[in-house]
Amino acid sequence: MKELLSGNEAIARGAYECGVTVATGYPGTPSTEILENIAKYEGVYAEWSPNEKVALDVAAGASFGGVRVLVAMKHVGINVAADPLFTLSYTGVKGGLVIITADDPELHSSQNEQDNRNYAKFAKIPMLEPSDSQEAKEFVKIAFEISEKYDTPVFVRTTTRISHSKSIVELHEPKRSPIPLELVKNPSKLVMLPANARKRHPIVEERLGQLKTFADEFSENKVEINNANLGIITSGVSYQYAKEVFPDYSYLKLGLIYPLPEKLIKEFAGKVEKLYVVEELDPYIEEQIKAMGINITGKDIFPICGEFNPSIVENAISPSSKQQMKEDTSLKLPPRPPNMCPGCGYRGIFYVFNKLKLFVAGDIGCYTLGFLPPLSAIDTCVSMGGSIGHAMGLDKALGDEAIGKVIAVIGDSTFLHSGITSLLDIVYNRGSSTVVILDNQTTAMTGRQEHPGTGLTLKGETAKKVDLIELCKGLGVEHVRTVDPFDLTSVEETVKEEIFRKEPSVIISQAPCVLLKSRRVKPSKPFMVFNEKCNGCKACIKLGCPAIEWKNIKDVSKTDRLTSDNKKRKGIAIIDSMLCNGCGLCQQLCKFEAIGEINA
Amino acid sequence: MPDSNTNILAVGVGGQGIILASEILTYALMNAGYDAKKSEVHGMSQRGGSVNTHIRFGKKVYSPVIKEREVDILFAFEQLEALRYFGFLKPGAMVILNNHTVNPPSVSLGIDEYPGDVPQTIKKRFPNFHLVNGLDLALKIGNSRTANIVLLGVLSKYIKVEENSWIDAISKVFPEKLININIEAFRLGREEG
Numbered sequence: 001m002k003e004l005l006s007g008n009e010a011i012a013r014g015a016y017e018c019g020v021t022v023a024t025g026y027p028g029t030p031s032t033e034i035l036e037n038i039a040k041y042e043g044v045y046a047e048w049s050p051n052e053k054v055a056l057d058v059a060a061g062a063s064f065g066g067v068r069v070l071v072a073m074k075h076v077g078i079n080v081a082a083d084p085l086f087t088l089s090y091t092g093v094k095g096g097l098v099i100i101t102a103d104d105p106e107l108h109s110s111q112n113e114q115d116n117r118n119y120a121k122f123a124k125i126p127m128l129e130p131s132d133s134q135e136a137k138e139f140v141k142i143a144f145e146i147s148e149k150y151d152t153p154v155f156v157r158t159t160t161r162i163s164h165s166k167s168i169v170e171l172h173e174p175k176r177s178p179i180p181l182e183l184v185k186n187p188s189k190l191v192m193l194p195a196n197a198r199k200r201h202p203i204v205e206e207r208l209g210q211l212k213t214f215a216d217e218f219s220e221n222k223v224e225i226n227n228a229n230l231g232i233i234t235s236g237v238s239y240q241y242a243k244e245v246f247p248d249y250s251y252l253k254l255g256l257i258y259p260l261p262e263k264l265i266k267e268f269a270g271k272v273e274k275l276y277v278v279e280e281l282d283p284y285i286e287e288q289i290k291a292m293g294i295n296i297t298g299k300d301i302f303p304i305c306g307e308f309n310p311s312i313v314e315n316a317i318s319p320s321s322k323q324q325m326k327e328d329t330s331l332k333l334p335p336r337p338p339n340m341c342p343g344c345g346y347r348g349i350f351y352v353f354n355k356l357k358l359f360v361a362g363d364i365g366c367y368t369l370g371f372l373p374p375l376s377a378i379d380t381c382v383s384m385g386g387s388i389g390h391a392m393g394l395d396k397a398l399g400d401e402a403i404g405k406v407i408a409v410i411g412d413s414t415f416l417h418s419g420i421t422s423l424l425d426i427v428y429n430r431g432s433s434t435v436v437i438l439d440n441q442t443t444a445m446t447g448r449q450e451h452p453g454t455g456l457t458l459k460g461e462t463a464k465k466v467d468l469i470e471l472c473k474g475l476g477v478e479h480v481r482t483v484d485p486f487d488l489t490s491v492e493e494t495v496k497e498e499i500f501r502k503e504p505s506v507i508i509s510q511a512p513c514v515l516l517k518s519r520r521v522k523p524s525k526p527f528m529v530f531n532e533k534c535n536g537c538k539a540c541i542k543l544g545c546p547a548i549e550w551k552n553i554k555d556v557s558k559t560d561r562l563t564s565d566n567k568k569r570k571g572i573a574i575i576d577s578m579l580c581n582g583c584g585l586c587q588q589l590c591k592f593e594a595i596g597e598i599n600a
Numbered sequence: 601m602p603d604s605n606t607n608i609l610a611v612g613v614g615g616q617g618i619i620l621a622s623e624i625l626t627y628a629l630m631n632a633g634y635d636a637k638k639s640e641v642h643g644m645s646q647r648g649g650s651v652n653t654h655i656r657f658g659k660k661v662y663s664p665v666i667k668e669r670e671v672d673i674l675f676a677f678e679q680l681e682a683l684r685y686f687g688f689l690k691p692g693a694m695v696i697l698n699n700h701t702v703n704p705p706s707v708s709l710g711i712d713e714y715p716g717d718v719p720q721t722i723k724k725r726f727p728n729f730h731l732v733n734g735l736d737l738a739l740k741i742g743n744s745r746t747a748n749i750v751l752l753g754v755l756s757k758y759i760k761v762e763e764n765s766w767i768d769a770i771s772k773v774f775p776e777k778l779i780n781i782n783i784e785a786f787r788l789g790r791e792e793g
Contacts, residue, residue, distance in 0.1 A: 004630050004638075108641045132637075132664075165639035165664035166623070168630055237664070244663035310667040333684050334712035336704040338614065338649035369647065374709060541709055546648050549703055550710040571710065 005169045007162040010133035011100060012037035013169070014140030015070040018096075019177040021045060022062040024055035026417065027446035028074030029109035030163040031102035035072055036449070039458045048449055048458045051384070051417040052077035056084045056099070063097040063153075064190060066181040068144055072100040075116045080384070080418070082119075085153075087192050089123045090200040092151035095179050096144035099125075103159045105280045105307035111364065111381065113305070115281035120155055120258035124204050126211050127155035127258040128220075129236040133167045135220075139255065142220065148179060150207055150214075157257070159280065161237040161307065208259060216263040220255025223268055231272030233265065233285060233296070238278045238308055245314040260288050269294045276301075276317060280308050340369050342547040343581035345511030346438055348485045349409070351543055351585070352492045353377035358407050358499070361390035363419075365411035366444045366513075374544045378409075385410070385418030391433035392426050404500045408435045413443035413451040416466065420475065426504045427476035434498040434505045438485075439468060440513040448516060472506045479505035486511065488588045514581060524582030525597045529573050532564035533594035536571040540586035540595065547579035548586060605658030607666040608755075611685050612677025613702045614649050617748030620773065622653040624752060625759075627769035629657040632761040639664035650681060674726075675755055677734075677748065678702050679718035686725070694758065695726045698734040698751055730754065737788055746785035753789020763790075 005013060011034050015023065023046040025035040039046035049055035052073045059071040073081065078101050088097070101119065104110040120127035128143050130136040136158065143154040188196050215221060227248045234242055235254040243251070252268040254260070269275055269289075277286045277298040286298035301316045302308075340347055350370035353360050354377040362368060362378035363386060371378035380390045391408035398406075410419050415437050426433050443449040450456045455465035472480045479501060483494050491509075498505040526547075541550050552571045553561055563569055575586070577598060587595040608625070612618045622638055629636040640653040654666045668688055674695045676682035682697050689695075697719060706712040715721070723729045732754050738747040749770070756766055770786060771779050 002630070004627055004636070160641060161639060161664055164641060165637055166626060167637045167661075167664065168635065240662045240664065244667070247662075309665050310663045314667070331683055331686065331715075333680060333715065334704045334706045336613065336648075336650040336681070338647035339705055341647060366647070372705070538710070544705065544709075546705070546708070549708040552710060 001171045003169050003171055004166050005133045006166045007133050007136040007158050008033035009037050010136040010169050011140050014137035016041040017172050017174045018141040018144050019175055020068045020070050022067050022069040024049050024058045025072040026052045026055055027443050027449040028077050030160040031072050031074045032446045046458050050452055052080040056081040060088055063093045063095045066179045067095040068177045070098050075103040075114055078116055078119055086123045088153050089125050090197055091190050093147055096147035097153040098143045099155050101157050102163050105159055108160050117284045125153050125155055127157055129157045129257045131236050131239045134169045137169055212259045215256050215259050215261035218256050221261050221264055222253045224251040226250050229273045231275045232278055234278040241308050241310045241313045242278045244310045339546050341514050342545055342579045343514040343583040345485045347543055348488050348491055348585050349509055350375040350377040352495055359405055361387040361408040363387035363410040363414050365414050367438055374542050384414055388419050388422035388435055392431045395431050395433050412439040412453050416452050424475050432502045436507045438509050442513045442516050444513045468508055477504050477506050482508045482510050485509045486583055526577040526580035526582050527595055528575050528598045530594050533592050534572045535563050535567055535592055536569035539589045540573050543585055547576045549574045605656050605661055607671050608655040608673045608675055609671045610653040610675040611681045612651055614651050616677045618651050618677055621748040621752045622655055624769045624773050625655055628761050628766045631765035631768050635661045637661045637664040694728040695722050696730045696755055699731050741784050749782045749785040750789040753786040756790050
């Protein structure tokens with residue numbers, strides 16, 4: 001049977017077809033749909049772990065018990081999971097353990113574009129890289145076979161263009177793993193004390209040697225000999241781009257990108273006159289091939305930054321094709337960045353931060369959009385959970401200078417991911433920062449996934465819901481307050497009181513994500529601007545709400561140049577009733593009572 | 601089947617149903633026996649940002665993204681977004697434009713101006729131009745949310761795929777209770793758009 005699947009859906013299907021019964025991960029673009037899809041298959045236990053390290057630890061445990069287990073995360077998630085990762089390379093596995101790293105060249109939705117192929121070499125773990133959805137499914141199955149045969153975790157690396165592209169896939173029936181399920185003690189392999197680990201390291205090196213031999217014979221390292229003058233070594237989506245523009249060149253398409261097939265590469269190099277390596281991001285393959293003593297062209301003609309496309313590959317190798325590029329980009333168009341939704345509970349909080357001119361230590365989630373004007377109220381964003389540490393560091397560095405000026409802001413899911421320990425640090429090390437937890441009852445940015453504070457699991461079962469107030473108090477924060485983010489006066493008062501307090505404090509902003517159909521209260525009636533009262537002061541515009549537009553008076557009819565009490569105005573605000581969901585923030589800002597409910 | 605592939609670029613604003621319409625299109629192409637690929641970027645683009653989806657089909661498709669200046673059909677859900685992707689179009693490309701505007705933030709804030717008379721600008725450069733009042737048509741059948749499927753119906757007139765392949769695709773993608781209204785929307789676009 002044929003089906004149209006994204007790379008992520010295909011990975012989930014592949015795991016199901018080869019008998020995976022446990023899957024773990026933490027949401028992160030472009031990896032999120034892998035877990036969401038695998039959770040739908042019967043007989044698979046799938047969980048959103050609180051963070052990626054927990055996900056990998058749980059996966060390791062499941063593997064030690066003998067099941068096949070898949071763990072999926074975005075590229076920066078591997079950084080969080082790196083601690084167990086490197087040592088799991090030493091312990092090896094029992095049931096197959098496959099780790100998906102979903103990289104994001106071009107930073108479509110990430111804070112960096114690190115190349116996680118380097119992790120394979122660094123942790124001495126083999127890595128496969130599919131170039132379309134069909135391969136994504138098949139490579140997952142191959143990865144499990146390699147994992148069990150060579151007693152190692154195995155990486156499958158995707159990129160945004162593989163994860164989020166759909167192509168046609170042939171489906172198969174699921175087969176069970178041959179490994180027996182049992183609890184077997186094996187301390188010399190699983191207890192990585194120095195004495196044991198020291199003995200495991202040579203085994204890792206020996207395994208790498210075996211994998212190198214395997215790589216030379218691996219059927220997914222494919223040689224296509226066409227034009228003998230020009231050869232391209234490539235993998236993943238780069239293969240598709242190159243094949244699109246140079247269908248007649250010769251190719252060595254690598255399915256296994258760590259370890260590399262040295263013999264095969266040398267043979268291929270011997271068959272072509274001129275050799276190129278086409279790879280996005282780092283010169284990862286290039287450096288290894290150069291170390292083999294082979295002359296190859298790569299990053300001296302290809303960019304290191306950003307993702308490729310067929311034009312970039314074509315222009316790099318054959319610059320004569322560059323002719324008409326860049327012609328007519330004369331149209332200067334207003335950008336259209338993403339924005340917080342109309343009615344979003346975050347908007348009022350950031351409005352207040354902006355008004356109070358605070359230095360806002362920020363974090364990762366929808367609220368990072370508070371960076372954009374007119375709210376312009378995010379001043380740092382580095383890593384998951386980083387905001388709280390930033391505030392603490394600023395506090396310790398600046399002392400009294402920071403009092404009343406710095407605040408940390410973090411979402412509920414991000415706080416539970418890696419903010420708890422940082423808050424503990426503030427309490428323990430006598431900090432005095434104020435942390436605002438934006439509790440919108442979901443992991444919003446990645447598409448509304450469950451987490452330990454939502455009361456539901458990935459499989460849809462009810463779960464014990466963590467109480468954020470009690471959690472913060474339990475960590476030792478004595479001043480924990482809640483606010484309704486739609487009440488601007490109360491938000492401002494609360495923030496002002498807490499930022500001047502010389503003790504740790506937490507403000508929890510409580511409002512579910514407006515896109516969360518199951519939990520939100522029914523939206524209120526949309527609001528409107530009473531045209532004759534609006535004097536065009538732009539106070540409401542400062543909210544940056546997509547539903548409010550300011551129109552210059554020259555674009556409005558002549559009769560509208562004056563307000564009802566004959567005051568001149570430069571323009572008027574207009575509310576789009578299709579977008580407005582009646583949150584009422586703009587009404588609180590209007591001094592002229594020009595905003596009210598429709599039909600009021 | 602011709603050797604060369606056909607490239608469709610669907611563009612608009614997050615929330616307009618572009619990704620769903622593209623999904624149905626790609627299913628219909630698969631149902632009709634083509635090799636087909638679709639590529640887009642999720643995540644940040646969902647929140648009212650600029651969205652683009654690449655759909656390619658033919659005998660054998662390699663790259664999931666379209667090469668610059670190789671777009672055969674621009675399928676635009678919003679006026680300004682149509683202009684943004686001019687540089688990707690082949691000379692002589694066809695443009696299907698939904699007669700709809702959504703102000704980007706800088707326009708709402710009164711900093712930038714929304715470009716004037718977009719349909720005319722497009723028509724001058726690409727005479728093979730089809731303007732559709734997607735929302736008006738959708739309201740004819742009483743559901744503004746079906747505008748994307750009305751537009752898909754319009755697009756379907758220019759693609760060699762039998763009607764039943766489209767209907768199967770719509771039936772696959774929507775939940776049971778929304779299938780009939782969307783088939784109605786699709787047919788309206790195919791006949792009247």
